[in-house]
Amino acid sequence: MEKLSRLTTEQRSNFVAYLDGELSEEETHQIEQMLAQSQVARHELDSLARTWELLDSLPRVQLGEEFTNKTMASVTIKEQSTNSGLLDVVYDRLQLAVLVIGWAVGLTSAAVGGYYLTTQAVPDPTRDIVRDYQLLKDLDRYEEIGSTEFLKQLHNDPTWNEHLKVLNP
Amino acid sequence: MSDAPTTTESNPYLRDPDVQLMLRAKAGDDAAFSELVANYQSRLVSILSNLVYSQETAEDLAQDVFMRIYRSKNGYQPTAKFSTWMFRIANNLASNARRSAGRRKEVQMAGGDSSGVQTGNAGEYLVKEKSALMPARQLDKSEMQGIVLSAMEGLNERQKMAVLLHKFEDMSYADIAETMELTVPAVKSLLTRARENLRTQLESYFK
Incomplete structure (x- = not known):
C-alpha cells in the first residue's frame, strides 16, 4: 500500500x-509505459477496472x-388542456380589450358631444356682443x-371735403 | 435552443436519427415522438431510478421530461445531440425533485405531511427490486446489487449522475459535460473522485 x-x-x-x-495518444503512451514498468500501476488500474465492472449489477428497468x-396519452392531453387554457386566456384578454376600447370610444364621444352642446347648441349671450363689438362701440354716435x-x-x-383736407393734410 | 443551420454539412447534429425524429415531431408527427419515447423510456427510467431509488418516482419524472420536450417541440432547434439535450432536462428535473424531497422531509420531521414525490434510499429500493424482479436463485447477484447500490449512495449527486451517464449511456466526457453543463476537465475530475470512492467501498468484494 505504501507504493500506491x-x-x-x-x-x-x-x-x-x-x-x-x-x-x-501521447498520454495513452505514457500510461502504457508506466503500466509496463510498474506493478503498483497495474494493480491500480486493475482495481479501478474491477470496480467499474461491478457497476454492471446496478438495476436497469x-x-x-x-x-x-x-x-x-399524458403528454397530448396535457398539451390540449394547455392549448385550451391558452385559448381561454386569449378570449378573456380579447373581451377585456373590447371592453376597454368600448369605454374609451364612449368617453371620447361624450366629451366631443358635450363640447358641441356647450359651444354650439346652447346660445351664448357674449358671442353676439363679441361679433358686433365694432358696431356697439360707436352705437351712441x-x-x-x-x-x-x-x-x-x-x-x-x-x-365738407375741403374742410377734412385742412384737418388731415 | 437557439437558431441552427439546417444542412447536415454545417450542422452535424442533423445526422442524429433522434434529432430527425424530433424534427418530425416538431412538424406535427406524433408517431415520431412516440418512437422517441419508446427509444428512451427504459434508458431514462433506469438512470432516474438509480438517482431517486424509486421506480415509481423515476417513471413520473420520465413522463415529466417527455412532457417538457413535447411542449417545447415548436421552438426546437437541433443544436445538440438529442440524448444530451434530453438527459440535461432529466438531470435538472431530478435535481429539483431531490431538493423538493429534501425540503419535504424536513417538513415531515416537523409536521408529519406525506404527500408528493417520494425519493427513497438504496436499501428500500433494493428490497422492492428484489421482491418484484429477482427470483430466489439470483440472490447472490441481488446481494451484490445491494452492495453496489449502497456504494453508489456514498457518492454525491453530481458524481452519481456522471457515473450513470458514463456507465449506462456510454457517454463520452464531452457529452457528459454538455449534459451536466460542466467542463470536460470537471467531468474527468468528477469521475476520478467517484471511481476512487467506489473502489474504497467495493475493493474488498473483488479481492
Whole structure:
C-alpha cells in the first residue's frame, strides 16, 4: 500500500481516463509505459477496472408499449388542456380589450358631444356682443346721426371735403 | 435552443436519427415522438431510478421530461445531440425533485405531511427490486446489487449522475459535460473522485 501512495493525483486521474478511452495518444503512451514498468500501476488500474465492472449489477428497468402509450396519452392531453387554457386566456384578454376600447370610444364621444352642446347648441349671450363689438362701440354716435342719408350727403359735399383736407393734410 | 443551420454539412447534429425524429415531431408527427419515447423510456427510467431509488418516482419524472420536450417541440432547434439535450432536462428535473424531497422531509420531521414525490434510499429500493424482479436463485447477484447500490449512495449527486451517464449511456466526457453543463476537465475530475470512492467501498468484494 505504501507504493500506491507514490502515484500522483494526476496519474490516478489519468488511469480513469485511460480506462474510459479519453486520453490523447501521447498520454495513452505514457500510461502504457508506466503500466509496463510498474506493478503498483497495474494493480491500480486493475482495481479501478474491477470496480467499474461491478457497476454492471446496478438495476436497469425495461419498460414496454404500455408505458409509451400512457406517456403519449399524458403528454397530448396535457398539451390540449394547455392549448385550451391558452385559448381561454386569449378570449378573456380579447373581451377585456373590447371592453376597454368600448369605454374609451364612449368617453371620447361624450366629451366631443358635450363640447358641441356647450359651444354650439346652447346660445351664448357674449358671442353676439363679441361679433358686433365694432358696431356697439360707436352705437351712441350712430343714434345721434339718425340715418345714413345725412352721412351720404355729407360725403358728397365739397365744402365738407375741403374742410377734412385742412384737418388731415 | 437557439437558431441552427439546417444542412447536415454545417450542422452535424442533423445526422442524429433522434434529432430527425424530433424534427418530425416538431412538424406535427406524433408517431415520431412516440418512437422517441419508446427509444428512451427504459434508458431514462433506469438512470432516474438509480438517482431517486424509486421506480415509481423515476417513471413520473420520465413522463415529466417527455412532457417538457413535447411542449417545447415548436421552438426546437437541433443544436445538440438529442440524448444530451434530453438527459440535461432529466438531470435538472431530478435535481429539483431531490431538493423538493429534501425540503419535504424536513417538513415531515416537523409536521408529519406525506404527500408528493417520494425519493427513497438504496436499501428500500433494493428490497422492492428484489421482491418484484429477482427470483430466489439470483440472490447472490441481488446481494451484490445491494452492495453496489449502497456504494453508489456514498457518492454525491453530481458524481452519481456522471457515473450513470458514463456507465449506462456510454457517454463520452464531452457529452457528459454538455449534459451536466460542466467542463470536460470537471467531468474527468468528477469521475476520478467517484471511481476512487467506489473502489474504497467495493475493493474488498473483488479481492
